[in-house]
Amino acid sequence: MVCAANNKTTSILTVFAVYLLLQCLSVYGSEAEQEMPALHHVVDVEILQDMRLPKEMQADENNMLVCSTCHGIEDIKNQPYDEVDKNSEDFLRGGPYRSISEVNDFCSNCHKVEDTERLNVHKQLKADGRVDDRYCEYCHQKTPDLEHDTDWKEMKFQLGLNQLCTGCHLENPHFNVAEHRHKPDEKMREQIKKAQKNKNVLLPLDEEEQVTCITCHTPHEKGLLDPETPGGKQTADTAVEKGIEYISSPEWSLVVKNDKQERLHELKHKLYQAQKAGKLTTNEDLKQPIHYKKIDKEILLRLAAKNGDLCESCHSFKD
Numbered sequence: 001m002v003c004a005a006n007n008k009t010t011s012i013l014t015v016f017a018v019y020l021l022l023q024c025l026s027v028y029g030s031e032a033e034q035e036m037p038a039l040h041h042v043v044d045v046e047i048l049q050d051m052r053l054p055k056e057m058q059a060d061e062n063n064m065l066v067c068s069t070c071h072g073i074e075d076i077k078n079q080p081y082d083e084v085d086k087n088s089e090d091f092l093r094g095g096p097y098r099s100i101s102e103v104n105d106f107c108s109n110c111h112k113v114e115d116t117e118r119l120n121v122h123k124q125l126k127a128d129g130r131v132d133d134r135y136c137e138y139c140h141q142k143t144p145d146l147e148h149d150t151d152w153k154e155m156k157f158q159l160g161l162n163q164l165c166t167g168c169h170l171e172n173p174h175f176n177v178a179e180h181r182h183k184p185d186e187k188m189r190e191q192i193k194k195a196q197k198n199k200n201v202l203l204p205l206d207e208e209e210q211v212t213c214i215t216c217h218t219p220h221e222k223g224l225l226d227p228e229t230p231g232g233k234q235t236a237d238t239a240v241e242k243g244i245e246y247i248s249s250p251e252w253s254l255v256v257k258n259d260k261q262e263r264l265h266e267l268k269h270k271l272y273q274a275q276k277a278g279k280l281t282t283n284e285d286l287k288q289p290i291h292y293k294k295i296d297k298e299i300l301l302r303l304a305a306k307n308g309d310l311c312e313s314c315h316s317f318k319d
């Protein structure tokens with residue numbers, strides 16, 4: 001049924017179609033031994049005549065699109081998919097790719113950029129401040145009426161909350177995302193409840209009550225929702241088009257410094273051990289210390305991260 005809806009939308013908005021089409025792709029994969037990951041690209045299809053593949057991305061002898069065309073991980077087909085090392089540089093050939101524009105570059109190896117480019121659906125206000133509702137239905141099943149639909153719990157979304165963003169963004173768009181895919185324990189849940197009340201902010205967990213993208217990020221441009229409501233509260237010191245900006249400075253707020261530096265040192269050590277034991281394939285030199293980029297301008301975050309406000313809603317750090 002989702003696939004049928006596609007045909008209608010294709011003519012309206014190509015990129016919307018791309019997004020929905022990707023939902024249907026798991027159907028193709030179900031013939032394989034393991035079901036292909038949700039939203040995965042089609043496989044075992046013929047390369048079109050007008051596609052010129054780069055040298056390092058080869059079709060098989062029948063000119064079919066196979067795993068090794070796109071992935072540099074050997075024998076990926078026979079590994080449990082949830083254990084595949086997505087941080088490996090060669091996970092996608094020519095990688096690593098992190099930002100959306102980098103992934104667009106990857107797709108453009110075979111497709112015309114316009115066909116696969118992701119739209120910035122967070123641009124929700126026109127220059128004159130009026131609502132631009134062209135993109136609401138990328139995420140919402142029905143464009144919410146800003147006056148009457150004010151409770152997100154009553155809304156239906158195109159995909160599960162944990163999948164809404166990964167059609168466009170990578171699953172690990174930045175450091176520390178995978179580490180957050182957990183259900184907070186009892187104590188933390190209490191802390192979250194308090195923070196939501198005291199800071200008048202929304203920190204929604206997904207259907208499995210796990211932390212996900214929208215727990216920390218708001219998908220809405222500032223000004224779309226009433227800033228006095230928990231859902232409308234957010235930090236925005238730059239424009240949605242610009243994105244988060246960094247300065248390279250060794251100075252950190254105490255909270256972030258204590259937390260990140262120590263834990264990351266530990267994590268790096270673990271990764272290095274895993275690399276040595278051959279359990280991790282990455283070309284990164286893990287012996288080097290990590291240097292953190294300090295956030296300068298924030299956008300699409302529910303609370304500021306640069307002063308620790310966001311992190312402290314869930315974590316307690318000792319000075």
Ligand code: HEC
Nearest residue numbers: 037041043065066067069070076077081082084170171172
């Ligand atoms: C046209 C290119 C292409 C082909 C061919 C391809 N993949 Fe992928 N694969 C991708 C992209 C793009 C991603 C998404 C990366 C992301 O979002 O992090 C991905 C993600 C994955 C993931 C991780 C998904 C997850 O959500 O955990 C696995 C596992 C995977 N592919 C396995 C395979 C296997 C097995 C094959 C062959 C049957 C295959 N891929 C063929 C492009 C391709």
Ligand code: HEC
Nearest residue numbers: 018021041042045046047048057065069106107109110116
């Ligand atoms: C190695 C070449 C290659 C790369 C890289 C690639 N694709 Fe494709 N893609 C194909 C081929 C071949 C097809 C099947 C022919 C067609 O329908 O255009 C296809 C089909 C598609 C379709 C239509 C699926 C369907 O069911 O008809 C979409 C959408 C798509 N690709 C999006 C993407 C996106 C997004 C990326 C980047 C993440 C990407 N592709 C990267 C080769 C590639």
Ligand code: HEC
Nearest residue numbers: 121124132133135136138139144149150151152214219231
């Ligand atoms: C990238 C995905 C995405 C887009 C695009 C998007 N939304 Fe949402 N929207 C969500 C999610 C997820 C929630 C639930 C949690 C929250 O408030 O962030 C939500 C919640 C809402 C709520 C309820 C807020 C509350 O406090 O309960 C309203 C109203 C809303 N959206 C309106 C819109 C309108 C209008 C548009 C288009 C101009 C839009 N959204 C575009 C993902 C999106």
Ligand code: HEC
Nearest residue numbers: 165169170171173174177180211212213216243244295305
């Ligand atoms: C625990 C909170 C948290 C979670 C969960 C989280 N993020 Fe972030 N995200 C941040 C913070 C804080 C930043 C700002 C800069 C940084 O620390 O790298 C950020 C930055 C970003 C950026 C900009 C990166 C850049 O380098 O410009 C994108 C895109 C992004 N997040 C998307 C996502 C998506 C998609 C998910 C879910 C798969 C996600 N985030 C999950 C907190 C989070």
Ligand code: HEC
Nearest residue numbers: 099100101118119120121164165168213217219243244300
């Ligand atoms: C249809 C595609 C699409 C979807 C779906 C989408 N985004 Fe985005 N997002 C974009 C584009 C395009 C940008 C602009 C920045 C870029 O090109 O990297 C962006 C930017 C962002 C940024 C700021 C990153 C920066 O550049 O500093 C954050 C944070 C973010 N998105 C979070 C989310 C979250 C959370 C969701 C899910 C609720 C989501 N996005 C869903 C396309 C999308």
Ligand code: HEC
Nearest residue numbers: 179180182183184185203211215259263305310311313314
């Ligand atoms: C909505 C609650 C929430 C927010 C906000 C949040 N975290 Fe977390 N964080 C978690 C959960 C849940 C885990 C999973 C492990 C656990 O239960 O401690 C986690 C894990 C971590 C880990 C890995 C811990 C380990 O031992 O592996 C680090 C590091 C971390 N968070 C730092 C941060 C930073 C820095 C921020 C602010 C940018 C932040 N967190 C924001 C809930 C949150």
